[in-house]
Amino acid sequence: MNRSLRQVKALAFDVFGTVVDWRGSLIKEGRKLGRRKGIKVDWTAFADAWRAGYRPAMDRVRRGELGWTRIDDLHRMILDGLIREFGLTSLSEDERVDLNRAWHRLAPWKDAVAGVKRLKKRYVLATMSNGNVALLVNMAKRAGLPWDVVLSAEIARHYKPDPEAYLSVPRLLGIEPGEVLMVAAHKDDLDGAARAGLRTAFVARPLEFGDPALKDVVPEPRFDANAKNFLDLARQLGC
Amino acid sequence: MNRSLRQVKALAFDVFGTVVDWRGSLIKEGRKLGRRKGIKVDWTAFADAWRAGYRPAMDRVRRGELGWTRIDDLHRMILDGLIREFGLTSLSEDERVDLNRAWHRLAPWKDAVAGVKRLKKRYVLATMSNGNVALLVNMAKRAGLPWDVVLSAEIARHYKPDPEAYLSVPRLLGIEPGEVLMVAAHKDDLDGAARAGLRTAFVARPLEFGDPALKDVVPEPRFDANAKNFLDLARQLGC
Numbered sequence: 394m395n396r397s398l399r400q401v402k403a404l405a406f407d408v409f410g411t412v413v414d415w416r417g418s419l420i421k422e423g424r425k426l427g428r429r430k431g432i433k434v435d436w437t438a439f440a441d442a443w444r445a446g447y448r449p450a451m452d453r454v455r456r457g458e459l460g461w462t463r464i465d466d467l468h469r470m471i472l473d474g475l476i477r478e479f480g481l482t483s484l485s486e487d488e489r490v491d492l493n494r495a496w497h498r499l500a501p502w503k504d505a506v507a508g509v510k511r512l513k514k515r516y517v518l519a520t521m522s523n524g525n526v527a528l529l530v531n532m533a534k535r536a537g538l539p540w541d542v543v544l545s546a547e548i549a550r551h552y553k554p555d556p557e558a559y560l561s562v563p564r565l566l567g568i569e570p571g572e573v574l575m576v577a578a579h580k581d582d583l584d585g586a587a588r589a590g591l592r593t594a595f596v597a598r599p600l601e602f603g604d605p606a607l608k609d610v611v612p613e614p615r616f617d618a619n620a621k622n623f624l625d626l627a628r629q630l631g632c
Numbered sequence: 633m634n635r636s637l638r639q640v641k642a643l644a645f646d647v648f649g650t651v652v653d654w655r656g657s658l659i660k661e662g663r664k665l666g667r668r669k670g671i672k673v674d675w676t677a678f679a680d681a682w683r684a685g686y687r688p689a690m691d692r693v694r695r696g697e698l699g700w701t702r703i704d705d706l707h708r709m710i711l712d713g714l715i716r717e718f719g720l721t722s723l724s725e726d727e728r729v730d731l732n733r734a735w736h737r738l739a740p741w742k743d744a745v746a747g748v749k750r751l752k753k754r755y756v757l758a759t760m761s762n763g764n765v766a767l768l769v770n771m772a773k774r775a776g777l778p779w780d781v782v783l784s785a786e787i788a789r790h791y792k793p794d795p796e797a798y799l800s801v802p803r804l805l806g807i808e809p810g811e812v813l814m815v816a817a818h819k820d821d822l823d824g825a826a827r828a829g830l831r832t833a834f835v836a837r838p839l840e841f842g843d844p845a846l847k848d849v850v851p852e853p854r855f856d857a858n859a860k861n862f863l864d865l866a867r868q869l870g871c
Contacts (some may be wrong), residue, residue: 465806517769527806530756530781542769543781551798565786567704567766 394631397617400572401592401630404512404546407553407577408522408529410601412509412538413499416440417600422495430483437603439479445473451523451552455632463525463547463566496524497531502598507539508623511632519544521562521575523552542566554585562591574617574627580609583616594618594626633870636856639811640831640869642753644783644801646792646816647761647768649840651748651777652738656681656839661734669722674843678718685710690791691763702764702786702868708732735763736770741837745776747862750871758783760801760814762791781805793824801830815865819848822855833857833865 409415423436448465453459462470472493476482484492512518518541520529525547533540544562551557563570570590577583578598587593594617597610612619620626644744648654662675689706692698701709711732715721723731751757757780759768764786774834782802790796802809809829817837826832833856836849851858859865 402737517773520679525806534756539774539778541782542765548787565765566769567764577786606860 394629395617397571397592398574398630400569401516401574402568402572403517403519403562403566404507404574404576404594405521405559405586405591406509406540407575407579407582408520408524408532409499410598411504411576411578411596413501413521413532413536413538414600415444415496415499416603418499419443419495422492422498426484426488426492430488432480432483434479434481439475441602443468443471446474455552455555461550464496465493465522465525465528468496469605485579494531498535499530499532499537501536502622504622504624507593508627509538511627512623512630513539513541515630515632516574518568519566521553521559522546523558544589553582554588556585556589559586559591560591580613587615592617594620596620596622596626633868634856636831637812637813637869639808640755640813641807642756642758642801642805643813643815643833644760644798644825644830645748645779646814646821647690647759647763647771648708648738650817650835651744651759651773652740652771653839654683654735654738655842657738658682658734659735661731665723665727665731669727671702671719671722673718673720678714680841681714682707682710685713694794695790700789701859702730703735703762704764704767712840717845733770736767737774738771740775740777741861742862743863748779749865750776750866751862751869752778752780754869754871755813756780758801758805760792760798761785762797770788776851792821793827795824795828798825798830819852826854831856833859834844835859835861835865 405609406412419440420436423439427434450471452579454462486602509518520540520543522529523546526543526545529543529545544565546552546558549558562573574592574594576585576594577595578596578601583593599605599608599610601608618629620629658679659675660822662678666673689710693701702742706743748757759779759782761768762785765782765784768784783804785791785797788797788800801812813833814822814825815833815835817835817840822832822834838844838847838849842848857868859868
């Protein structure tokens, strides 16, 4: 094991794209809704557009243009904009609320639950997601993801990649930043964690955007670990 | 089931005394340390004195005399005062740190883990303890307490019975105060929860202070439930 990894006591997981397949799950939810309502929508484009609104919305909060707003509410603001664009105006308010909750029902990548269970035997496992606590708790309960502790940007009241978000993990766990390994499928997330003093593990999720050509999964020597999936990460960490 | 309990979606557990036997665990840890160091101490009196310092220390934080201080640090401040009183000056700094960590190693009452597992099938289970997050996470991992989410006064930055502490549970879980059932072995804790609009379940823990004569375990009609232990609570909630 890499020397820098020997001091690690806790793993902090990014969630959207790293633990769960947000895109595949949203497309599935959309198609089910479309069949039920008898509406024809390009649900793939819809899922991509919804996700595309996420970073700009968070950045408005990060720059202080918008007061603290949790992801559930940002998702709803973006959804409200997509309703007209995608011809979804026939959805009732209850159906819109339920569609917005699709983010609470995202399904894990197939190695995720088994990998988390293996890693849990040796490490304290936390989430460190921009998703709000309720979303992460509902998702974990449904998917059987046995986190030791659900931490979130909502608790830090700072979205990643603000250092306050990453640093809330060692602060709340009573350990040093260098004792926390951030696990993510996004290089900018890991770079943010590294700037805050955390260790980094990159996990390739080539299908996050459907087409592997759209995702940079090249291992980087600047990260403390580069893994194919959670089982590969567990193996590299000796779990 | 009581009508007020039908809307409950999440249970919030007090921890010290309700889930774990702080007194028995501290006495055991003390005796082990005493044998190792060859020192004679009344560990029962020591445990009671340590716990007795807890409420006044928290109240200093609640009144604003002391800035936000987590329980690990309050426990250490109290311990430092007891070191001389109980003739423990031969303990090294490492031994004092480890003794303070005894609070992370408290053992659950014998029905607690089985009860939590049954309740977890139906409800979101949170802690709502004055203990800090690291303490609660370490304790849960060691004892096998599968919380869905570890919430703490440390996250709310308000100690119970401040309403902000109780209200952080529905706020972070995205539900209403009346959808949260506070579970505690202390009537003042439940009265604080009720003032904040939460539902209340009293759990008798007659041996919390060693002698049943020292603990008020009389059921109270003002609580939404009164249970003998967690298995009895699970039964009353239809789990």
